Amino acid sequence: MRSAFEAEPLLRAAALRVTRPRVAVLTAVHDHPHADTDSIVRRVRAAIGDVSTQAVYDVLRALTAARLVRCIEPAGSVARYETRVADHHDHLVCRSCGDIVDVDRAAGEAPCLTATGDHGFTVDEAEVVFWGLCPACARLPPVDRNR
Amino acid sequence: MRSAFEAEPLLRAAALRVTRPRVAVLTAVHDHPHADTDSIVRRVRAAIGDVSTQAVYDVLRALTAARLVRCIEPAGSVARYETRVADHHDHLVCRSCGDIVDVDRAAGEAPCLTATGDHGFTVDEAEVVFWGLCPACARLPPVDRNR
DNA sequence: CCTGTTTTCTGGAATGAGTCAAGAAAACCG
DNA sequence: CGGTTTTCTTGACTCATTCCAGAAAACAGG
Numbered sequence: 492m493r494s495a496f497e498a499e500p501l502l503r504a505a506a507l508r509v510t511r512p513r514v515a516v517l518t519a520v521h522d523h524p525h526a527d528t529d530s531i532v533r534r535v536r537a538a539i540g541d542v543s544t545q546a547v548y549d550v551l552r553a554l555t556a557a558r559l560v561r562c563i564e565p566a567g568s569v570a571r572y573e574t575r576v577a578d579h580h581d582h583l584v585c586r587s588c589g590d591i592v593d594v595d596r597a598a599g600e601a602p603c604l605t606a607t608g609d610h611g612f613t614v615d616e617a618e619v620v621f622w623g624l625c626p627a628c629a630r631l632p633p634v635d636r637n638r
Numbered sequence: 639m640r641s642a643f644e645a646e647p648l649l650r651a652a653a654l655r656v657t658r659p660r661v662a663v664l665t666a667v668h669d670h671p672h673a674d675t676d677s678i679v680r681r682v683r684a685a686i687g688d689v690s691t692q693a694v695y696d697v698l699r700a701l702t703a704a705r706l707v708r709c710i711e712p713a714g715s716v717a718r719y720e721t722r723v724a725d726h727h728d729h730l731v732c733r734s735c736g737d738i739v740d741v742d743r744a745a746g747e748a749p750c751l752t753a754t755g756d757h758g759f760t761v762d763e764a765e766v767v768f769w770g771l772c773p774a775c776a777r778l779p780p781v782d783r784n785r
Numbered sequence: 786c787c788t789g790t791t792t793t794c795t796g797g798a799a800t801g802a803g804t805c806a807a808g809a810a811a812a813c814c815g
Numbered sequence: 816c817g818g819t820t821t822t823c824t825t826g827a828c829t830c831a832t833t834c835c836a837g838a839a840a841a842c843a844g845g
Contacts, residue, residue: 508791508792508793508840508841508842509841509842510792510793510794510840510841511840512793512794513793527831528831528832529830529831541795542794542795543794543795543796544832545794545795545796545797545832545833545834546793546794546795548831548832548833549793549794550793550794553793562713563713564711564713564714566709566710566711567711569830569831569832570831570832583756583757583759583761585759592757592759594755594756594757595755608741608742609730609741609768610730610739610741610772610773611772611773611776612730612732612739612768612770612771612772612773612776613770613771613776614730614768614769614770615769615770615771616768616769616770617766617767617768617769618766618767618768618769619764619765619766619767620764620765620767621756621759621761621763621764621765622761622762622763622764622765623759623760623761623762623763624759624760624762625757625758625759626757626758626759629758629759629760655811655812655813655820655821655822656812656813657811657812657821657822657823658811659822659823660822675802675803676802688824689823689824690823690824690825691803692803692804692805692823692824692825692826693822693823693824695802695803695804696822696823697822697823700822716801716802716803717802717803786845787844787845788843788844788845789842789843789844789845790841790842790843790844791840791841791842791843792839792840792841792842793838793839793840793841794837794838794839794840795836795837795838795839796835796836796837796838797834797835797836798833798834798835799832799833799834799835800831800832800833800834801830801831801832801833802829802830802831802832803828803829803830803831804827804828804829804830805826805827805828805829806825806826806827806828807824807825807826808823808824808825809822809823809824809825810821810822810823810824811820811821811822811823812819812820812821812822813818813819813820813821814817814818814819814820815816815817815818
C-alpha cells in the first residue's frame with residue numbers, strides 16, 4: 492500500500508530528526524487514519540522490520556507534540572491517531588464495532604456551543620463526538636459492547 | 639458531608655436490589671460529581687467500611703446500565719462518574735489539573751452539529767467536551783500535563 | 786567525511802486501571 | 816422462614832502504557 496505521501500519533509504519542517512521509525516509511523520498513520528497503537532506497531536514492523544514498541548510510543552508522542560498527528564481517545568477505546576490536523580473536524584464512533592469516521596464541521600459553526608457559564612475557564616477547543624451505529628452494525632443483532 | 643439525597647428509592651425504581659455498597663456508591667457519586675473510581679472506592683469505604691474494589695466496579699457498571707449514573711472518560715483521564723443524567727449537559731475539562739465542570743447545553747441547540755455526511759451512521763448522541771484551563775491553572779506557570 | 790553532542794531507539798521490567806472466575810453471602814419473593 | 820437469584824469477596828490476570836539505563840543513530844562543525 493505505497494502512498495505518494497512524503498513524511499520526511501513534514502518531519503524536517505517540524506524540526507524533528509528524520510529516522511526510519513518516524514517516517515514509518517507517520518506514513519502508517521497517514522495511510523490508516525484512526526488506527527490504534529498496536530496496529531500502527533504492526534504496520535511499522537511490516538514496513539521496516541523490527542522496531543521496539545517503546546519507539547512507536549515515543550514517536551507518536553513526538554509527532555503529537557509537533558502537531559503532525561492528532562491523538563483521539565473515544566471513551567472505552569484505546570488511543571488512536573490521525574494525520575488530519577489542519578482542519579477542525581469531528582468524529583462519528585460506532586458503539587458496536589468501534590469504527591470511527593470523520594465528519595466535517597461546517598465552517599461557521601465551530602464552537603457553536605459557546606460555553607455559557609464557563610466557570611472562568613479559558614476554553615481553547617470544543618471536541619465533538621457523535622455516538623451511534625455504523626451501517627453494518629445497525630442491521631446486525633445488537634452485540635452489546637456495553638459502553 | 640451527609641446529604642438529604644436518598645439512594646434507596648432510586649435503586650428500587652430502577653429495579654435494582656438495594657445493598658449497602660450500592661447505596662454508598664450512588665451517594666458518593668451524587669455528592670462528588672466527576673469523581674474517579676479510586677476516590678469513589680475510598681469514599682465508600684469511609685462510609686460503610688470494607689468493600690471490595692470489584693464490588694465498586696460492578697456497582698458502577700450496574701448503575702450505569704440502569705442510567706442512574708453516567709460515565710465520562712475525557713481523553714487522558716480515567717473513568718469518572720456523575721448522577722446528573724436527566725438533562726443533557728456537556729463538560730469543561732482543565733488541561734492542567736483535569737478538573738471537570740458541567741456546562742448546560744442551551745435547550746434548542748442539542749445536536750446543533752448535525753452530522754452532515756453521516757456515512758450512514760445512526761447517531762443517537764452528540765457528546766461535547768470543551769478543553770481549556772480552569773481559573774486556578776490559568777494563572778499558574780504551565781504545568782504541562784502533555785496531553 | 787569524520788567527530789562530538791544530542792536525541793532517539795532497544796530491551797526489559799514495572800505500573801495501574803480494569804476484568805475474569807468461582808464460591809460465599811445477601812436480597813427479595815412468596 | 817426457606818428457595819432463588821443476584822451481588823460481593825478474593826485473588827489471579829490482562830493489557831495499554833510508562834520508566835529506566837545503556838546502545839545506536841542523526842545532525843552540526845570542522
